[in-house]
Amino acid sequence: MTYKILTANRLDDGLVVYLGGAGWTANIDAAQQAHDDNAAAALDYRGKQAAMRNEVADPYLIDLDDEQPVRWRETIRANGPTVRADLGYQADKRIYQCTDTTNSITPSSANGSSSFANRSAAAWREKLPKTNSSHCA
Amino acid sequence: MNGLYLQLHAYMLRVAIPYGTLSSRQMRTLAHIARAYDKGYGHFTTRQNIQYNWPKLVDVPDLLDELVKVEMHALQTSGNCIRNVTADPYAGVAAGEVEDPRIYAEIIRQWSTLHPEFTFLPRKFKIALTGTDTDRAAVKLHDIGIAIIRDENGAVGFRIDVGGGQGRTPIIAETIRDFLPKQDLLPYLEAILRVYNMLGRRDNIYKARIKILVQSEGLERFTELVEEEFTHLKGGAVELPQAELDRIRAYFAAPRYETLDNGSKELESARQADEEFAAWVKTNVDTHKQPGYAIVNISLKPVGGIPGDASAEEMEAVADLADRYSFGEIRVTHEQNLTLPSVQQSELFSLWLGLKIHGLATANIGHAGDIIACPGLDYCNLANARSIPVAQAISRKFENIRRQHDIGRLTINISGCINACGHHHVGNIGLLGVEKNGEELYQITLGGRADENAEIGRIVGPAFSYDDVPGAVETVVETYLQQREDNDESFVDAYARLGATPFKEALYATR
Numbered sequence: 283m284t285y286k287i288l289t290a291n292r293l294d295d296g297l298v299v300y301l302g303g304a305g306w307t308a309n310i311d312a313a314q315q316a317h318d319d320n321a322a323a324a325l326d327y328r329g330k331q332a333a334m335r336n337e338v339a340d341p342y343l344i345d346l347d348d349e350q351p352v353r354w355r356e357t358i359r360a361n362g363p364t365v366r367a368d369l370g371y372q373a374d375k376r377i378y379q380c381t382d383t384t385n386s387i388t389p390s391s392a393n394g395s396s397s398f399a400n401r402s403a404a405a406w407r408e409k410l411p412k413t414n415s416s417h418c419a
Numbered sequence: 420m421n422g423l424y425l426q427l428h429a430y431m432l433r434v435a436i437p438y439g440t441l442s443s444r445q446m447r448t449l450a451h452i453a454r455a456y457d458k459g460y461g462h463f464t465t466r467q468n469i470q471y472n473w474p475k476l477v478d479v480p481d482l483l484d485e486l487v488k489v490e491m492h493a494l495q496t497s498g499n500c501i502r503n504v505t506a507d508p509y510a511g512v513a514a515g516e517v518e519d520p521r522i523y524a525e526i527i528r529q530w531s532t533l534h535p536e537f538t539f540l541p542r543k544f545k546i547a548l549t550g551t552d553t554d555r556a557a558v559k560l561h562d563i564g565i566a567i568i569r570d571e572n573g574a575v576g577f578r579i580d581v582g583g584g585q586g587r588t589p590i591i592a593e594t595i596r597d598f599l600p601k602q603d604l605l606p607y608l609e610a611i612l613r614v615y616n617m618l619g620r621r622d623n624i625y626k627a628r629i630k631i632l633v634q635s636e637g638l639e640r641f642t643e644l645v646e647e648e649f650t651h652l653k654g655g656a657v658e659l660p661q662a663e664l665d666r667i668r669a670y671f672a673a674p675r676y677e678t679l680d681n682g683s684k685e686l687e688s689a690r691q692a693d694e695e696f697a698a699w700v701k702t703n704v705d706t707h708k709q710p711g712y713a714i715v716n717i718s719l720k721p722v723g724g725i726p727g728d729a730s731a732e733e734m735e736a737v738a739d740l741a742d743r744y745s746f747g748e749i750r751v752t753h754e755q756n757l758t759l760p761s762v763q764q765s766e767l768f769s770l771w772l773g774l775k776i777h778g779l780a781t782a783n784i785g786h787a788g789d790i791i792a793c794p795g796l797d798y799c800n801l802a803n804a805r806s807i808p809v810a811q812a813i814s815r816k817f818e819n820i821r822r823q824h825d826i827g828r829l830t831i832n833i834s835g836c837i838n839a840c841g842h843h844h845v846g847n848i849g850l851l852g853v854e855k856n857g858e859e860l861y862q863i864t865l866g867g868r869a870d871e872n873a874e875i876g877r878i879v880g881p882a883f884s885y886d887d888v889p890g891a892v893e894t895v896v897e898t899y900l901q902q903r904e905d906n907d908e909s910f911v912d913a914y915a916r917l918g919a920t921p922f923k924e925a926l927y928a929t930r
Binding site: 339355 | 425426427428429430458473474475476477725796797798805807808811854857859
C-alpha cells in the first residue's frame with residue numbers, strides 16, 4: 283500500500299532527514315506515515331513550519347510502497363551514493379561489505395532484521411547487481 | 420554567486436579554478452579542505468572547477484576563509500552571472516599558440532567578477548578562450564567563445580563566437596566577429612552582454628540562454644544590435660590600455676626553462692625498455708612549445724574509477740610532483756583530468772614512476788577509458804539517472820589499454836539529465852540518462868565532438884536500460900572497428916563517412 287512521509291535536508295549540515303513522531307530523524311523507518319490526504323497535508327504543513335524556523339531546507343512529501351521509496355532517487359537519498367558504499371547513511375548501516383580484492387561491493391547478508399537497511403539492501407541487490415566501487419571502506 | 424547548492428545527500432560547494440590554473444600550494448589547500456571539511460575527496464568538473472560533496476553549511480565560512488588564504492574563492496560558480504572563465508589547459512605552453520589565453524581570461528575575470536550590470540542576467544553565462552587552432556576549451560559550445568588569432572597582417576586579435584551551448588537545446592556557436600582588435604575585447608563583450616541583458620527572455624528558464632536569443636533574432640540582426648551597442652562603448656572606460664595588458668601579462672610569464680633540445684636520450688631508452696611507459700607517453704604526453712619539455716596529462720579515470728574524483732592524498736601527490744617536475748604548476752581540464760604543463764622530457768620516466776605509485780598513470784587520455792561523466796543521480800538534485808556507475812561499467816569493458824589504443828581516439832560522455840553537464844551532446848559516443856516509469860534509460864548519440872570541428876551528436880535510436888547500455892557502447896565500438904577504412908580513421912571520422920545506419924543495425928538487430 284502506498285503512503286507518504288515527509289523528507290527534507292537539515293539546514294546546518296544538509297543531511298537527509300525525515301519527520302518522525304519525535305521530530306526530525308535520519309532514520310526513514312521512524313518517519314511518520316500519512317495514509318490519507320489530510321494526514322499528508324498535516325505533514326506538509328509541519329515541514330513548511332520547520333523550514334520557516336530554519337530547521338530544515340526544501341521539505342517535501344515522498345511516496346513509499348511496501349516500506350520502500352517509490353522513486354529510485356529517494357532510495358539513493360536514504361542510503362548514499364551507489365558508487366561509494368563508504369558514504370552516506372549506508373556506511374553506518376553497513377548494508378554493503380567489500381567481498382573481494384577487486385573492491386566489488388555486494389550487499390551484506392540479511393540478518394533477519396526488518397530494519398530499513400536490510401530491506402534497502404534487497405532493493406539495491408535487485409537494481410545494482412553489477413555496481414562496483416573503487417572506494418570500498 | 421557562491422556555488423553552494425543543496426544536493427541529494429548534503430550541500431555541495433563548487434570552488435572556482437579560474438581558467439583551470441592551479442599552483443601546487445592551492446592544490447594542497449584543496450586537499451586540506453577535502454580532508455578537514457569534506458570526506459577526503461573532491462570532484463573536478465567539466466568546467467575546470469572542483470566540487471565538494473559533503474560540506475556542512477555551518478563550516479562553509481571557515482572553508483571560504485581557507486580558500487582566500489591561497490587567493491581562491493567560490494564566486495561565479497552559480498547564479499545568473501558571468502561564470503568562471505575557462506581556457507585551454509595547455510595555455511602558455513602549447514606549440515603553435517598565438518598568445519596565452521589566460522592573460523585575457525584573467526582580464527575577463529577581473530572585469531566580470533561582481534560586475535553590477537551583469538549580476539542578474541536572464542541566465543548563467545559562460546565564456547571560454549583558446550589561443551591555438553586546436554580547440555581544447557570547447558569554445559564553440561559556450562555563450563561566448565574566444566579564439567586568439569592573427570589577421571593577414573600579423574596583428575593579434577580575437578575571433579568572437581556567440582550563442583553556443585548544450586543543455587536541452589544544443590547549439591554550436593556562430594562567429595559574430597571574424598577579427599576583433601585586442602583593445603576592443605571588453606567593450607565588445609560588454610556590448611554582447613548588454614544586448615543579451617536587455618533582450619534575453621526572463622519568462623521561461625528554458626529559453627533564457629543567449630543561444631535562444633541569437634537563434635530567435637538571427638545572427639545578422641543580433642550582430643547589428645551588438646555592433647550598434649559597441650559604437651557607444653568603443654574607446655570607453657573598459658578599453659584595454661597597453662600598460663594594464665602588460666601588467667597582467669607579467670603574471671603569466673613563462674617559468675625559467677633550461678635551454679634543451681628535443682629528443683632526450685633518457686626518454687628514448689625508457690620508452691624502449693618499458694612498454695607500459697611507452698604507452699603512457701603515447702597517450703598522455705603532448706608537444707610543448709619549449710624544446711626539451713613536454714606537457715603531461717594525468718588521467719583521473721583509472722579503470723573502474725569515478726571520473727574526475729581525486730582523494731586528498733592524490734591531490735597532494737600531484738602537488739608534490741608538480742613542485743618537483745613542473746615548476747609547481749597544475750592545470751585542470753574540462754575532460755576532468757589534470758595537466759602538468761612543463762616537464763623536462765628527460766624526467767618523464769621518473770615522473771611516470773611517481774604517478775604510478777599513486778595510481779595516477781593510466782594511459783588513456785582521449786581514449787575509451789577517459790570517460791567524461793557528470794555526478795548524476797548519485798549526487799545531483801537535478802539528475803534523472805546515474806552517470807558514474809555507467810562510466811565505471813564502460814571503463815571496465817575497455818580496461819585493456821592495448822585495446823583502447825587499437826580503437827584510437829574516442830570520447831565517451833555521459834550526462835544524468837538534459838542539463839548536459841557531462842557534455843553528452845558532443846561526445847563521439849554520448850549517453851543521456853532519463854527516467855521512464857521509474858527505470859533508468861540511456862539515449863545514445865553518435866558523432867558529437869567538442870573540438871575545433873564541433874558537432875552535436877545525433878540520437879541513434881531507442882534508449883537502452885542501465886544494464887544494457889555498457890554492452891551497447893561496446894557494440895558501437897565493435898561496429899566501428901569492423902567498418903573503419905584503416906587504423907588511422909578515427910571513430911568520429913568513420914561515423915561521418917558511414918552515417919548512423921551500420922551502428923543502428925548493429926545496435927537494434929536483435930531487439
